[in-house]
Amino acid sequence: MLAPRFGLLSIRCLSARQLVYSEYGDPAKVVKLQTIELPDNPPPGHVHVRWLAAPINPADLNTLQGVYPIKPPLPAVAGNEGYGRIVKLVYSEYGDPAKVVKLQTIELPDNPPPGHVHVRWLAAPINPADLNTLQGVYPIKPPLPAVAGNEGYGRIVKVGNGVKNVRVGDHVLPAKAGLGIWRTDGHHKEADVFPIDNTLPLEASATLQVNPPTAYRMLKDFVDLKPGDTVIQNGANSAVGKAVIQICRIRGYNSVNIVRKRDNLTELVNELKGLGANEVITDEQLVKEYRGKIKDARLALNCVGGKSTLMLAATLGFRGCMVTYGGMSKMPLQIPTGPLIFKDIRLAGFWMSRWYEDASHVEERKKMYAELGGWIKAGEFRSPSFEKRRLEDHSVALEAAGVQFDKKQLFIL
């Protein structure tokens, strides 16, 4: 991918920066940083390249000194070597995520087709659902070969004819899962992207689609919670769990957070309490010293299954509801019969992807993003911490995502 080139542009979307020189001389002095605006569309026959890295070679110094045989007309952009890319991570078969994904360089036509937009994707996290998709065990199965990645955000850099609802410069999420976000650029149907507030920080934008909304909806759509009501959850240190804790704090719900016993428990308890958790207890404590003490929870959130749900169900009050959104123990839920019949508790599942697929949710989706965005910008809602990765490091990143649960992997595209 390395090639000698003239005039390397270093752009970030539409606002590009470049090093230019207007006269020959001391390289340390003649080069100036310049910020330019690029037109929406490159001229016919040209492609828009996002240059990523460039070495300083002796030939560059000689060029700047005017002693090199190649002399571009001045003023000129400096630099002869480097690489840029339009790449994507594709998979053609299901299997070990660290192995089935390949980096592929592609060319895109200059302009997106009518009704399509060119999105410069900017950042994308690796979620458990992505790993499951690559393993072929997730219900969303795009036709293979497919571009991997269900979540992320990008900026619209070009719009095709007839595009009405988004504009160049808009930040967008995929409208629903399965679009394939682990790529630098893509032409997508207008309806396949969903605009968001473009003043949000990168981490927040990249993870606005799955975890905070999962927490948000589970706290809103199943039980009519009032301030002071108790919400109990297991797997409280998951990304969704931390979002639940923060939204509970913001809305005034009492959150009881179950975590597994571990070596660095105090540290975790402090972290979760720092986010606003009212109580953080281990599943062991819930069975022993807390047994029978929590009995009026109105909502229980489950991403673990197995025996954990037996305890969780016992804490629910009359007409309480347990919502399952994950099954980390890989064991079936265990639910006591009595509370189902006599306390009229009920169980439901929640899948963010399905919620997005319902066309009737568009307005509510905007409202939700606006509320979450407001909290994020006000500093009331923190995004998780990330290990940032380049697409080129996909194997390492995917391997880490499968084993390292406390720090999420984020592709910077």
Added chain:
Amino acid sequence: MLAPRFGLLSIRCLSARQLVYSEYGDPAKVVKLQTIELPDNPPPGHVHVRWLAAPINPADLNTLQGVYPIKPPLPAVAGNEGYGRIVKLVYSEYGDPAKVVKLQTIELPDNPPPGHVHVRWLAAPINPADLNTLQGVYPIKPPLPAVAGNEGYGRIVKVGNGVKNVRVGDHVLPAKAGLGIWRTDGHHKEADVFPIDNTLPLEASATLQVNPPTAYRMLKDFVDLKPGDTVIQNGANSAVGKAVIQICRIRGYNSVNIVRKRDNLTELVNELKGLGANEVITDEQLVKEYRGKIKDARLALNCVGGKSTLMLAATLGFRGCMVTYGGMSKMPLQIPTGPLIFKDIRLAGFWMSRWYEDASHVEERKKMYAELGGWIKAGEFRSPSFEKRRLEDHSVALEAAGVQFDKKQLFIL
């Protein structure tokens, strides 16, 4: 309880029969059977006695022959000895149902207090909930000592002042569980009884309150079923299970009925198919030859729990619902995580008693009894078969109810 008496009346509620004689002579010839009507209320100072048994003694023959010193004015009702009763089964402590229940003879005032009715209770089944109540493990706990029995029917024989909505002669059920039906007679608040069609057979009336309505409501209140839809249930040979089979047949739903493997399986399969079951399979068959074949059930009814629900949940289609109304295995339900999240299945519980407690259900209750009654009278809906017992045989009956599941125990009061 045996006492010499004159003029034994053998009445059944308001229409009473008695043996009378108008002249002395050959006992086999002078005695005639007479049916009389009794006024609603016995005269002041009198009690209404339901005479139950009377021996023929030599003194009776002598009386009829006119050679006995006691000579009632003729015409007279024959018979000098026998017993009648107003009794109830009470319990003062929780424990083994066959042991904690005692038969108690009581006196009732002549007239029920204002707003009350005198109900002559006629028949009452022994349900699992009754056993659990006596064991103290049921959520309904009347203050002790209490009259046992949650279900049954009776006839109103007297009404107090101000009673508006029921009349003498009406057949009634208890309005809700916990009233204490295992008694011959009781004065109850008008609101504590609920009138039913008084042309229904005894068995149907006595069991109209719990099992058929449980089946009826579970098939109506959770999923909007259409003819051809599949309903799957475990414990299909329970009383509710058989009601489910019949209502499915009447409404055109496809019923898949899971039973445990047993010696007389063919007999049971034939019985359930005779009621209208579309399929009757064992839980073993469901795991093996039927695995993956039933996947579009819209409603699953569970009275077993444990592993059975793991299989049941796997048969549910998108947005299918599992309703739990019992837990015969005494094991927690096991529910797979995947269908909750990806097929949006949900779980609920159903408790007939709670449904009755909701005052907004009165009209729907009338409608339901009318529909069930119509099916019963048209011969489309069969009541379970019963072992009939007298209240005096309560220990034997309660013991049998705890072990003998294929034949229900029914008190004839």
